[in-house]
Amino acid sequence: MRTEEMLAGEFATVSDLIRGHAAERPDKPAMIFEDKSISYAELDALLDRLAAALQREGVGKGDAVAILAASSIEYGASFFAILRAGGVPAPLQPSATPAQLAAMVADSGARILFLDETGIKALGDAQVTAKPVRLEALEDFLAPQGAKPAPVTIGPDDPFNIIYSSGTTGTPKGIVQPQSMRWIHIARAPGGFGSAVTMIATPLYSNTTLVSFIPTIAWGGTAVLLGKFDARTFVVQAAKHRATHAMLVPVQYQRIMALPDFDRFDLSSFQLKTCTSAPFSAVLKADILARWPGLLVEYYGMTEGGGTTVLVCNANPTKLHTVGVPLPGQDLRLIDEDGKEVPRGEMGEVVGRSGAMMTGYHGRADATADATWHDSDGNRYIRHGDVGRFDEDGFLILMDRKKDLIISGGFNIYPSDLEAILITHPQVSDCAVIGVPSEQWGETPVGFFTGPGAPADVLAWFNAQVGKTQRLADIHKLDELPRSAIGKVLKRELRDRIAA
Incomplete structure (x- = not known):
């Protein structure tokens, strides 16, 4: 069956779609990373050898395989090879603590742990029972040339992957997403996605990334993988590859639009830019609409x-x-x-x-x-x-977030309302507000900001703008706000600073 028919049907696996693209457009680049690329024919052959190797190691239908690494072609190939073997990818975030990572590997029941230098550093001295496989030496693990994995029947109700929540304390929870859920993400991708050149600028372990990355490959597009995010690198690479699609988080848009020479880059090839995962200000959306071609769509x-x-x-x-x-x-x-x-x-x-x-x-x-x-x-x-x-x-x-609501003296205070005012100060470039314990009020709001302003001046200015119940008890100046890899402000870390 041709990929066009599979994509128009009620359900298809990503593995079958990749095999179809390899037959129909063998030389088309599937993934690009820095100066390397892999075609659909090369990717399909690599998946066969890698899936056969995983089955050789005892990975069967429904078995988890963990990945702890930075984005790379080898990472992407490993993710799809696990699926072809019948397994369930469990991508892990290197920003977690070694103890959390060991607990996630154990929780998933993974037999194999793919990792690179980033993953080794993140794991530290923590011990895991899964067999480590280095992505930098993947050739040593592969089955011989021409090897094929045993076919596995996969249905909509079978697990697709396990995504671990980005908890900052305890063991993050493993979110089991079924094949049917990922199929919906693929099926609702916009028309013409097969010709997409998609910028992948967030880590591959993030669901935010996978919602963009998986449909790009499933439809036969090209995914341009980036390493650690840098705004200038993004626009240079987007212009070079004539990018058509991107999924970015608000802080990335903010840094890109702040480039003093943003307007000189030719980004006219863009058809669709999407955003999710964190609050996206109306002012920033308006700036993007005015200066960056193509549709801008926010998902929540x-x-x-x-x-x-x-x-x-x-x-x-x-x-x-x-x-x-x-x-x-x-x-x-x-x-x-x-x-x-x-x-x-x-x-x-x-x-x-x-x-x-x-x-x-x-x-x-x-x-x-x-x-x-x-x-x-x-x-x-x-x-x-x-x-x-x-x-x-x-x-x-x-x-x-419900958990971030501040109840002060019986009044509900929404940090986002306060942040929307604080960010308008001309000497505040980024900000966050949290609630901290108060003997008098139960809780009271405290602010954090980055920028050239003096804390005392910013605090006085802010408290003059708001009602008595919304006034900040204190404000702290930081070099930068703690954020996750997908741009969410880590408010628990801010609370920990106050507690310390």
């Missing part, structure tokens, strides 16, 4: 799945403060503290239901139950953990 959703909203910024310039409307087939609702739905226009916790939902947290039935809400008909929804409201046109306005 969870790695766990549930509901997804979409904001096509070009078509909705008056809604840039929102995250858009639910995609077709997505059911998003808002509930109160008692689990009851709130009327339109009122704030509540976001819950969502769709065909793209996690099976559950790996080995964590209790955590799965905590993340689940059921409506009166017994339908299952995923709790997003965010607080928001729908406007009169059905666009979702997000306030904050």
Whole structure:
């Protein structure tokens, strides 16, 4: 069956699609990294040898294989080879602690751990039971030339991958995403994705990245992998490769648009730029619309799945403060503290239901139950953990993570409201607000910022702009805010600084 027919059908595996592209367009680049590239024919042959080697090591259907490494062609090939062997990729974030990484490997039950120099440094002295395989010496692990893995029948309900949440304490939870969930990501990719040249500028272990990377390869496009993010490198490489697509997080857009010579780069080949994973300011969206060709689309959703909203910024310039409307087939609702739905226009916790939902947290039935809400008909929804409201046109306005809500003297204070004011100070370039314990008020807001401003001056200015209940108790100047690899401010680290 041709790839065109597979993609138009009800379900296909990524492995079969890669094999089809190798037959139909063997010389087309599948992945590019720095000065190296791999064609679809080369990728398909490598997957066969690598999948056969994994089966030789005892990897069977449903068995996890972990990956702990920086982005590279070998990383991408290993991910897809695990799938071809019938296994389940478990990509791990090198930013986790050695103890967390060892716990994640154990939790997944991985037999094999693919890793590179980055992974070795991250693992440190931690001991794992999985057999280590160095990506830099992958040839030593491969089955012989021409080897083929035993065929494995894969269905929509089988696990596709395990994505570990980026918890900063304890063992992160393993989110089991089924094949059907990834198929929906592939099937809803925009038309013409087969000719896409997609910039992959976030790490391959992140779900944010995989939502863009997997459809690019499934449709037969070209994925341009980047190492550690640098704004200038991004625009240089995007212009060089005539990039058409990119998934970036807000802090990356911010750094790209701040380049003093941004406007001299030819980015006219761009068709679609997407964003997710962190708050995306309306001012930044407007700047991108004005100066960067192509559509700008923001997605809001969870790695766990549930509901997804979409904001096509070009078509909705008056809604840039929102995250858009639910995609077709997505059911998003808002509930109160008692689990009851709130009327339109009122704030509540976001819950969502769709065909793209996690099976559950790996080995964590209790955590799965905590993340689940059921409506009166017994339908299952995923709790997003965010607080928001729908406007009169059905666009979702997000306030904050539920856990970040500050309750001070009985008043609800949303850090995002305070951050939106603080960032307008001319000498503040980045900021965050958290709640800290207070004997008098229960909690009180404290700010952090980067930029040339003096803390005392910024604090006085800010407190003059807001009501009494929203005033900051203190403010701290930092060289930079702690962020995850996909741009989320690590507010727990800020709380730890205060506690220390």
